[in-house]
Amino acid sequence: MQPMLYVCFPITELKPAGNKPSLLGRVADSKECAYLILDSKDKQFLLESFKIFGILSESHNYGIRRILELIKNYIQ
Structure with missing residues (x-):
């Protein structure tokens, strides 16, 4: 058994890398990155x-x- 901690956050909190538009309402490109800024x-x-x-x-x-x-x- 391995303990896990799951964290859920809204997709609107992710900041796409570069000049990509928000991930909301679209499919991410292959290997596309986004950042969760804390x-x-x-x-x-x-x-x-x-x-x-x-x-x-x-x-x-x-x-x-x-x-x-x-x-x-x-x-x-």
Whole structure:
């Protein structure tokens, strides 16, 4: 068994790469990329996701702790 964390967000939140139009109402091209931009308005979502991910398993917890340690060292 492998724990998973699924996150759903509206397609309107994706920003297409380059000068492509929104993905809403069209089929994406093969290998087309889009970005989910997270900023300060999303900090509560990110914190809660990190908490949940850290609870999923010991290895997930270890990974989250290492990521947070890197972020902490980067900020200081």
